[in-house]
Amino acid sequence: MKIFCGRANPTTGAVEWVEEDEHYDYHQEIARSSYADMLHDTDRNEKYYMGIRAAVRRVKARGQKAIVLDIGTGTGLLSMMAVTAGADFCYGIEVFKPMADVAEKIVEKNGFSAKIKIINKHSTEVRVGPDGDMKGRANILITELFDTELIGEGALPSYEHAHKHLVQEEWEAVPHRATVYAQVVESKRMWSWNKLLPLRVLCKARNREISILPFSAMEKCPGAPSVYDIQINQVPQSDFKPLSDVISMFSLDFSKHVSSNLASHNVLFKPVTSGKTQVILSWWDIDMDPSGTIKCTMEPYWVSSTPHKTLWRDHWMQCVYFPPEEESIVQGESMCLTAHHDDYCLWYSIQRVRDGEDGNLPVAAVERPICKCQAHMLWNRSRFGELNDQQRMDQYMRALEKVLNPTSVCLCISDGSLLPVLAHCLGVDQVFTVEISSVSHGLMEKIFRANRLEDKIKVIEKRPELLTPVDLEHKKVSVLIGEPFFTTSLLPWHNLYFWYARTAVDGHLINNATILPQSASLYTMVVEFKDLWRIRSPCGTCEGFDVSAMDEMIKHSLNFRESQEAEPHPLWEYPCRSLSDPEKVMTFDFRQVVPEQVLSTEGSLKLIRDGDAHGAVLWMEYHLTEEISVNTGLLQILNEKGDCHWNPHRKQAVYFFRSILEPATVSSCPTDVTYSIEFNPKKGELAMNYKFLV
Known part of the structure; x- marks a missing residue:
């Protein structure tokens, strides 16, 4: 059996379907996953073990057998902890077959095969009964279904199904509950990851400052629907200003029925200082027991009581969310932060509170953010930050000033680049730019139009090797430019596609044409x-x-x-x-x-x-x-x-x-x-x- 996987092809600048060996998933996906990181997370493992032992004791104290359901068992570690803690039997569910095979090997090697059954199914497909996957319902539910956003791996639908079909009327849950926290901050750096900001570049050749403006729909766009998860502990406090205290947004009690339906949670707060609502930072913690004495937290360093001892995790990080537009707020005024979530995603909105609404504020109907300007469909957060990097743009301007003159015929090959704008502002009348996709073509035309350059820069929607003299208006290119940046590039040398594109258009270049970068x-x-x-x-x-x-x-x-x-x-x-x-x-x-x-x-x-x-x-x-x-x-x-x-x-x-x-x-x-x-x-x-x- 052969498997087809998407891979970036640096010679074509495209993602192509590549035929892989049948063991590709087994050898690649698991090795590139976060399993090793999780197994090295001593705090996580110890807290789970403590919570599992406490849950088994509570069930045994009621005179019941401890029957465990471990959803997303992975290596089988939590199942083995349960049996060691005294559980009578454990069902470990793992949907990914290569991982389920590994779990069976680990369980067998540790001598737990008689008390642990690995089930290679999605938990919603598991059946209970004499002829089913489980002989009876469990009374201890153990899960590790969480991602950085808490619910992004489908925790809510899995819990909802398990509570209805796989556990007894009374059950213990490990973790027992999860709580989501948020903090509103102002951060020029993080805001630059979300929007194309107005850029002002000094053009020494023409002794004037050039402004590059985004179009209005981009300024008001809700942004990317996916969370930006990063190691927020690597962002220095000098890069952001807290506008609120840490806010406890909502909790999920996993020992009770959980719903995956759309929900919103309002919390009133008063800003601790004035500023612009540019970013909502968010994280969560989990209590392994009902009393909350066994806690595993993702809190960042500035919240921690021991900021120099914050734990490192790569499987669970922190979240950065962006409101559709930045808004100025004043210290002490009444505000409302709302956390919205569906079955897989979380997002936030902020609104002012009018007098008299404090006690009974209606939940704001805010849809899940979906990009309407197309930029967030093409550019990731890092690319926004790169385009907004003033120092970087100044370097390109200085370089272009050295190689361009009003008689240059300039061709740009880079995805979604602003270099054509700089070229035109340097006085070049003949500027062409290649955009391979129709979405990128449309986006760049909107940017050029916002800067009144729609008639000055010609966008060619073609692959470089398909360019014809007609596309270039029968002109030979004297200066070929690129950043280079291509959206399909994963590794640093994938952007060498610029070299292949340069080779493909060689016949359209004059002798000794200038190539930038050289x-x-x-x-x-x-x-x-x-x-x-x-x-x-x-x-x-x-x-x-x-x-x-x-x-x-x-x-x-x-x-x-x-x-x-x-x-x-x-x-x-x-x-x-x-x-x-x-x-x-x-x-x-x-x-x-x-x-x-x-x-x-x-x-x-x-x-x-x-x-x-x-x-x-x-x-x-x-x-x-x-x-x-x-x-x-x-x-x-x-x-x-x-x-x-x-x-x-x-x-x-x-x-x-x-x-x-x-x-x-x-x-x-x-x-x-x-x-x-x-x-x-x-x-x-x-x-x-x-x-x-x-």
């Missing part, structure tokens, strides 16, 4: 992560249970392909230290067409700092001109410890060393890490390998 360099560096390494680290035993079958799966995955694959991660969210100096390992010259031969390089990175070498980071730097470059990776090594400052708008590539999975492979401290990197022009991909020298 080249790109690939950099690499060995790092020690503060926490990110945990997502690929072996678990071995967890709370005394052998879960090494999970490690075997991840190890098998990393050996599945000919070489390890790098993974995209936004490293501004994941602190790390450089253990080597950054090194330029490969350069791609856009002034020449893509070569036919493979590009390869070898070298070594000398370790100049002590630490655990968890992996190598790779990133691209684009050389716009000889003097001006844009770095998408390491911006600065901050101190002698090697702490790193990363570009916040792009993801970097992380190549985890096998020594994370096989610590015994490094018998003594390494002094160097050797690398071999190969770029295959036919596939547009990098193959890489790193080895320790001791």
Whole structure:
């Protein structure tokens, strides 16, 4: 059996369906999941264990057998905890078959097969009865169905069904309840992740300031329907101003019937200071027992009583929500924050409270945010932040000033780029820009129209290789520009699609045409992560249970392909230290067409700092001109410890060393890490390998 998976093709700039081996899901999806992170979450595991033991004791105190239903059992860890705590039998439900197979191996290896039954079904398909999946209903319900947004993995429908069909009339729940919290803040940085803001760029060539404005529908758009989940603990307090205290929005009691219907929860508050309502930060905690003495919390550092000891988790982070429009509020005035949710999503709205409404405020009917301007359909949060980066735009303006003049014929190839606006403002009358999709075409025309440039910039809705002289009005291009940025790119080198597009339009360029950027360099560096390494680290035993079958799966995955694959991660969210100096390992010259031969390089990175070498980071730097470059990776090594400052708008590539999975492979401290990197022009991909020298 073959499986087809979507993958970015850097040579075409498109997502294509690629035929994978039948074991693809088994080797790739689980290895790339958060299971290892969860198993390493000691606080989570300990709190679940305490809650499960307490629930079993309560059931036994009533003179009943403890029959456990564990929905989303994963590795079977919570089921094994239940049996160890004295449960008489446990049903572990896992819908993903490869994971269910692993759970069965782990349960068997730990000697629990007689008391734990793994059921490979969705919980809503489980049947109870003599011939069913479960012989009888359970009286203890254990779940780990939560994501960063709490309900995004379908917790509410699963609970609703379980309460009606799978548990007894009286049941214990672990967790017992969940509570959602919110805080209203003003943050210029976070607001820049949500809207295209007015940009003002200084044009020295024409001695004037250029303004680039969004169109009105974009300014009022409700935004993306999905939550923005990030490691909010990496955002310094200087980047936001709290406008409210922390607000407890609502709780869900899992020991009672739960509804997945649309609901809203009003909470009145008075702003602690005046400002603009730009962001609602949100998180949750769970009580493992009815008394709330066993608590697992996602609270950020500025809320915690021990801010320097906040726990790191990647499977549960914090949420950033945006109101449709920013609104000025005044300290002390009466406001209402409303949390809305359906069966899978959560969103917020804010309204003023008139005199006399304080005690009986009607729930505001606010629909789930859906993008109406099309920008949120094309640009992710990081892209909005990148387009709003004033310093970055100034760099592009300085570079364009060096290569453009009024007689230039300019062609831009980049998804949703503002460079054509800058080119026209520099006096270029012949500006063409390529947009591959009709949605992107429509979006850019709206932006150009808002800036009265609809007749000045011609948008061509075609793939670059399909351009004809007619599209370019029979003119030869003298300056080809790009950021480069393409929405299908996942890894840093995927934006080398610009090189392939440049090659495709070579016949439309004049001799010695200017290409901006003129080249790109690939950099690499060995790092020690503060926490990110945990997502690929072996678990071995967890709370005394052998879960090494999970490690075997991840190890098998990393050996599945000919070489390890790098993974995209936004490293501004994941602190790390450089253990080597950054090194330029490969350069791609856009002034020449893509070569036919493979590009390869070898070298070594000398370790100049002590630490655990968890992996190598790779990133691209684009050389716009000889003097001006844009770095998408390491911006600065901050101190002698090697702490790193990363570009916040792009993801970097992380190549985890096998020594994370096989610590015994490094018998003594390494002094160097050797690398071999190969770029295959036919596939547009990098193959890489790193080895320790001791």
